[in-house]
Amino acid sequence: MTKFLLTVHVLAAIVAIGPVTVAASMFPPAARRALASPGDPRAAETVRLLHRICRVYAVLGVVVPVFGFATASSMGVLGDAWLIVSIALTALAALVLVALVLPRQSALLEAADGDGEGGEGGGGGPRAATVRLAMVTGVFNLLWAAVTVLMIVRPGSTTGA
Template sequence: MLLEHVLLSVHVLGGIVFVGGSAVATSLFPRYAPALDGEGRSRDVAVALHRITGGYAVFGLIVPLVGMIMAGVQGRMDEIWIIVSMVLTAAAALLLATQIYPRQRQALADPGDGDSARLRQLSMVSGFYNLAWAIVVVLMIVRPGSGAGA
């Protein structure tokens, strides 16, 4: 029982701090990324948000790892809400690693290359990333098919 409480605490705190931090950073980055229009832009803020996106994403790996350990300890790995959450987590990680982080790096390296359209696309991809995490949170609360209810 104590182990489950520790795992749940680490899982929830990691989700709030690391996943939440990367979600906020990915959402804010396009607003501050350098662009030709220059209005409301700050390269320093964008660089900080890019670092947060990458750093918190790495530390955020503890969230699904601890979640899977906890689900295994509880014997819940076959429940649909766990499986769907793992698929969505993998999709979010894939978006972050292959789309968001590289596009942020590109926007910092070359701010004048199709800036507004590129930043709108980055905003859209970041929105999908955040939507995936929002659905995972709802699944963690509702736990459909768990037999235990909420």
């Protein structure tokens, strides 16, 4: 059963988290292009598509920690430090996605769809908003990279990894 749970956990991470990290990284430059050419329907559609991918796969990404907990329980490692750190980093990544990335994408999407505003109250205009979004997205991606490293290396593991 452990092998099945681990397989589903890894596949879910690849299928759900991978698209979010890629689409979220592609969003800021696409939003910049859409904001620079407000009459270009293709640029606006690209931004809408990337945002939809991020939203949908963020919801699907819930499967990853669910099967992660099941796998960890099956392996008897729920109390291991590397797993606790991974859980904390996963929760932080989810928080960054839900509280910072997706709302900023929505604001920029609204701006690209026609209101012409920068999309954020922070000032500096649309370019500054896309730069801030790129920075937050980078933090999100780094958190997932750290979780991935911990899942592979598993400090203190006796498997020789």
